[in-house]
Amino acid sequence: MIRIILLVGLLLGLVNLLYLAMLSDRVPILPPFAPSEHISREAGILPFGEIFNLTSLRSTLHIPILEWKDIKSLPGPHSLNPYNDPSTAAELEDIGCWSTMPERSREPDRADNLVAHLGLDPSYTRVPARVRRDPNNANDDHIVFAQLAALMYPRNPLEPLSNFPIMTSSRKGGKEVGPGGNWACIDRMYYLTSGVEVFEWRFAWSPAWNSVGRHVRFNRDLVERSEGYLRRAFGQEEGEEVPPFIAIHVRHGDFGRNCMLPGHCLEGLKKFAKRVKEVEERLLEKKGIAVQHYLLTSDETDPKFWDEAFELGWRYFDHEKERTLERFGEWQTPLVDIVAQSFAAGFVGTDDSTFSLVGGRRVEDWNDSTYEMLLLYGLYPSLPCIFAMSLPRVDSRSPLQASQPFPDRKPSSSLSTSFAPQHLLSALHPRKAKYRTTFVGLIFVVFLSTYIFLVHGSSLSPALALRRVDSPVANQLDVALESTENSRMNPDSADLRPPVVPPERPLRHDPSSFHSGKGRHRQRPPLKLDSAQELAAISSFIASLPQNVIPPTVDPWKPIDPQLVLDFDTRNPRAADEVRQLVEECWSRNPVFLYSKLYSPSSRELKTILASLYLSPAPVVVDVDMRDDAEVLKPILGRLTSGSDLPILLVGGKVVGTMEEIKEMHKDGRLARAVSEAGAVVNGAKKKKGKK
Numbered sequence: 001m002i003r004i005i006l007l008v009g010l011l012l013g014l015v016n017l018l019y020l021a022m023l024s025d026r027v028p029i030l031p032p033f034a035p036s037e038h039i040s041r042e043a044g045i046l047p048f049g050e051i052f053n054l055t056s057l058r059s060t061l062h063i064p065i066l067e068w069k070d071i072k073s074l075p076g077p078h079s080l081n082p083y084n085d086p087s088t089a090a091e092l093e094d095i096g097c098w099s100t101m102p103e104r105s106r107e108p109d110r111a112d113n114l115v116a117h118l119g120l121d122p123s124y125t126r127v128p129a130r131v132r133r134d135p136n137n138a139n140d141d142h143i144v145f146a147q148l149a150a151l152m153y154p155r156n157p158l159e160p161l162s163n164f165p166i167m168t169s170s171r172k173g174g175k176e177v178g179p180g181g182n183w184a185c186i187d188r189m190y191y192l193t194s195g196v197e198v199f200e201w202r203f204a205w206s207p208a209w210n211s212v213g214r215h216v217r218f219n220r221d222l223v224e225r226s227e228g229y230l231r232r233a234f235g236q237e238e239g240e241e242v243p244p245f246i247a248i249h250v251r252h253g254d255f256g257r258n259c260m261l262p263g264h265c266l267e268g269l270k271k272f273a274k275r276v277k278e279v280e281e282r283l284l285e286k287k288g289i290a291v292q293h294y295l296l297t298s299d300e301t302d303p304k305f306w307d308e309a310f311e312l313g314w315r316y317f318d319h320e321k322e323r324t325l326e327r328f329g330e331w332q333t334p335l336v337d338i339v340a341q342s343f344a345a346g347f348v349g350t351d352d353s354t355f356s357l358v359g360g361r362r363v364e365d366w367n368d369s370t371y372e373m374l375l376l377y378g379l380y381p382s383l384p385c386i387f388a389m390s391l392p393r394v395d396s397r398s399p400l401q402a403s404q405p406f407p408d409r410k411p412s413s414s415l416s417t418s419f420a421p422q423h424l425l426s427a428l429h430p431r432k433a434k435y436r437t438t439f440v441g442l443i444f445v446v447f448l449s450t451y452i453f454l455v456h457g458s459s460l461s462p463a464l465a466l467r468r469v470d471s472p473v474a475n476q477l478d479v480a481l482e483s484t485e486n487s488r489m490n491p492d493s494a495d496l497r498p499p500v501v502p503p504e505r506p507l508r509h510d511p512s513s514f515h516s517g518k519g520r521h522r523q524r525p526p527l528k529l530d531s532a533q534e535l536a537a538i539s540s541f542i543a544s545l546p547q548n549v550i551p552p553t554v555d556p557w558k559p560i561d562p563q564l565v566l567d568f569d570t571r572n573p574r575a576a577d578e579v580r581q582l583v584e585e586c587w588s589r590n591p592v593f594l595y596s597k598l599y600s601p602s603s604r605e606l607k608t609i610l611a612s613l614y615l616s617p618a619p620v621v622v623d624v625d626m627r628d629d630a631e632v633l634k635p636i637l638g639r640l641t642s643g644s645d646l647p648i649l650l651v652g653g654k655v656v657g658t659m660e661e662i663k664e665m666h667k668d669g670r671l672a673r674a675v676s677e678a679g680a681v682v683n684g685a686k687k688k689k690g691k692k
Contacts, residue, residue, distance in 0.1 A: 010033055011216070011358070012189075012190055012201065012213075012354065012358070013188070013189035013190045014030060014031075014048065014189070015208055015209070015212045015213045015216060016145075016189040016190070016192040016208055017030070017186075017189050018030075018061070018065070018212045019145065019192075019207065019208040019211055019212045020145060020148060020149055020186075020189070020192065021063070022061070022063060022211065022212070023145055023146065023149035024148075024149040024150075024152050024153050024154070024184070025153065025154065026152070026154065026184060027063070027064050027065075027066060028063075028065055028066070029066045029067065029068060029070075029071065030048040030049075030065065030066070030067050030068070031048070031067075031068055031114055031118070032045040032046055032047045032048060032067070032068065032069075032114070032117070033045065033046040033047075033048070033051075033331065034046075034111060034113040034114035034117060035113045040330060040585070041113060041589070042330070043329065043330035043331055044082055044329075044331075045075075045082050045113075045114070045117050046331045047067055047069060048067055049067055049219075050219070051218065051219060051222065051335065052216050052217065052218060052219065053217045053218065053219050053220075054067075056215075056217055057215055057216060057217070060215045061212065061215060068118055072118070072119070074117065074118065074119070075117065082117050092119050092120070092121050092172060092173075093119060093120055093121065094121050094122075094123070094170060094173060094175050094177050095120050095121070095122050095123075095177060095183060095185060096122070096123055096124075096125065096177035096178045096179045096180065096183075096185075097122045097123070097124050097125070097179060097185040097186065097187055098124070098125055098126075098127050098148075098151075098152070098179050098184070098185065098186045098187070099124040099125065099126050099127065099167055099168075099186075099187045099188070100127055100141075100143045100148075100186060100187065100188045100189075100191065101126065101187070101188065101547075102132075102138060102139040102140060102141055102547075103126075103138035103139055104139045104547070104628060105547055106623075106626055107168060108124040108167065108168060108187045108188075109187045109188040109545070110187070111187070112617070112618075121170040121171065121172040121173050121175070122170060122177075122185065122187075123166055123167075123168060123169050123170040123175060123176050123177045123178075124166070124167045124168050124187060125164045125165070125166055125167050125178055125179050126164070126167045127143065127148065127151065128151070128159070128164065130147060130158075131143055131144055131147035131148050131151055132144070132147075133193055133195055133198065141191045142191045142192070142193045142198050143191060143192050143193070144192075144193060144194070144195040145192055145193065145194055145195075145207070145208075146194070146195070147195075148186075148192070152179070152184040154182075154184075157180075161178055161179055161180040162178070164178070164179075166178065171618060192208070194206075194207050194208075201213070201354075201357055201358070201361070202357060209361060213358075213361070214361070214362075214365045214366075218339050218342070222335060222339050223339060225328075225336065225339070226335075226336050226339035226340040226343070227242055227340075227343070229317050229322065229336050229340060230242045230245070230295070230340055230343065232322075233295065233315045233316065233317055233318075234293050234315060242343060243292065243293050244283075244289050244290075244291050244293070244345040245291060245293035245294055245295055245343075245344055245345060246276055246279055246280060246283075246291050246293075246294050246295070246344060246345065246346040246347065246348065247294075247295050247297070247340070247341040247344035247346070247347045247348070247359065247363065248272060248276060248294060248295065248296045248297070248314060248347075248348045248349075249296075249297050249298065249341070249347075249348070249349040249350055249353065249355060249356045249359060250269070250272060250296065250297075250298040250300060250350060251298065251299060251349075251350040251353040251355065251356065252298065252299055252300045252569070269305070269308050269309060269312060272348055273312055275348045275372045276294065276348050278372065279346040279347070279348055279370060279372055280346070282346070282370055283345055283346050283369070283370070286370075287345075287369075289345050291345060291346065293315070294312075294313060294314040294315065295314070295315060295316065295340060295341070295344070296309050296314040296315070296316045297316065297317075297337045297341065298316075301569065301572040301573070301574065302572065317336060317337065317340070319333060319336075324336060338355075338359070341359045341362070341363070342359070342362040342363065342366060342367075343367075344359075344363050344367065344369070345363075345367060345369055346363065346369055346370055347359055347360045347363040347364075347369070347370075347372070348372045348373075349372070349373050350373065351373040356373060357373075360373065527562055527570035527571070527575045527576060527579065528559065528562075529559060529560075529562055529579065531639075531640050532583070532653065533579055533583055534559060534560060534640055535637075535640045535641070535650075535653065536582060536583040536586045536587065536653055537560075537562065537565045537566055537579070537582060537583075537586075538550070538560065538565055538633075538636065538640075539586055539590065539593055539620075539650070539653075540565075540582060540585075540586040540590075541564075541565035541566075542622055542633075543586075543590055543593075543620050543622075549627065549628050549629040550564065550565075550629040550632050550633055550636070551564065551629075551632075552629065552631070552632055554632050554636075556632050556633075556634075556635035556636045556639065557635065557639060560636065562579075566578075566579070566582070583653070586653070587650075587652050587653040587678065587679075588679055589617070590617070590620045591617070591651065591652055591675060591678035591679040591680040592610065592615055592619040592620070592649075592650070592651055592675055592678065592680050593619065593620045593622075593649075593650040593651075593653075594606065594607070594610065594619055594620065594621045594622065594647060594648070594649050594650070595622050595624050595637055595646055595647060595648040595650075596621060596622070596623055596624065596646060596647040596648075597623060597624060597625045597646050597647065598623040598625055598626050599625070600625075600646065600647065602647055602659045603623075603646065603647040605659070605663075606647050606649060606659065606662060607621065609662065609663070609666050609671070613671075613672060613675065613680075613682050613683070614682065614683045614684060615675060615680045615681065615682060615684060616680065616681045616684025617680065617684075619680075624637070624646055625646075634646065641655045642655075647659070649662060651674050651675055651678045652674075652677070652678030652679070656671070656674065
């Protein structure tokens, strides 16, 4: 499911790129999908045109649309190493790009795998505050389409581009190239808005969706593949027409960590079933469609969840049985689910899930149907950047491809950037304004019930005596539950009689037993990380996105809650395996990891040593003292590395030693051997420079 979220999030960014190109009168150049945090590098790259029908999109939008492979010789999508293979690597080029990252982020949102594939060495300039939805808030993530289009317009832009300082120089050549000229590139496109609302794809009037997104259709081979999966899931013969069905998407995993009311945000299937029934009745009433088939997708890992779904008559794709990964690869596996959902006659999804949102939009617009969203109080996920670029628009007198002339088009008018202030309840869920009164009433009932239970609980009902510590009934119940559990686990035991409780020494009832796993109230305990696993989890969390920070409420002297830094449910049966995989992937992708201080002489000296090795992949450098979570992160690192002070050099996840020891290792060659054994290539980056 994480791969699905990644794909859909990148699609939103690419649609925003296309819409921005229309506003700024430029030719969009679409990058391929490249591996990020949850797609392995072995998956390779996936061109946009292998998923979506570019011929249809060009014709509908009446604009030329290019892919990077159209303008530059690049390694193919099935190359063994499309990133830095000397035999296939693209020529390295310097380029200046805009960064939409807020002021709190000192680094741009880099797409390292994609940039390596494209053979680019970008330097970045931060966009000015005036292009943000709230110009007075330099940390606002959301960028206004019209303002950004005016800034990058090829003729007489909003401001002279020489007015803006360079944010970061290029990584490979250390050059400072400003944006402008024939190229315009942006590091992150996910948070673009017309200025009216944030995350505007939630609304039917979304300009980017209506102008572009609804016209991005899948290629025919993907459609036929997903139709075959649907037939097999519904028990049909090959070649039969896929029957009308309702698609259901239940998102649980990360929403369990990000909800406002812990323990109350993950709805069971009964409420989804109620919404499915409503959509089913609406389809019958308005379109005369009698639905008898249902398709479920979810990131839930509990087998009981899927058994319950099957009992409801809902079906799902068995990718292990289908051998989807082995047959089609890592990228194509989530596409089967995405494409299949677009055929649905109706849709029920999870509110605030990007995957549900886009799936529902497609069903509504492509199939002239309806969709419902079930509110789970989730939060919008942070998504990786895309590397977006565009050229000035050419007119029909000089087409990009002689066989495909495109009519000239005047630039679109700018959208209004005015917006009304929103109060707290509206901000919690702007689209659900009619539920504000219900929400306030719910909060009041919760507080009232809590007060009654705490103050007058013991006198309300004899049943509540079961919870009292001094209750004989509680003692007897506890003993009975323990006896039942023992007899169930030991059926061959010779003595199955319940233990006798001496009246003069009654057993004390432990209220926590109702939640700690005793008797019927059994719950899988959360996973505990050892020091090595915790260090890998935190390092992976920090390296994945610059805006990832550890909350200030965390006690740095105690083991961190795994749910704060892991993107999967630590209570599921496979959590331990996923942690082991995360540790391996963290240090294989980041064999050299440096926690340093920006203004420390030792840190500068260590950075110089690492730079002299020309490592590939490049070392991950985290300047702890410049981060918002420095006060928490520094003592955590000290605890996990046995009191080591900054800078801390990790090679293959192991602390190398003190600064003096590192210098000695560098002199006698042991440091180079250590980083090579960890998976980094010494002089790997230097070889790429030499090729240029």
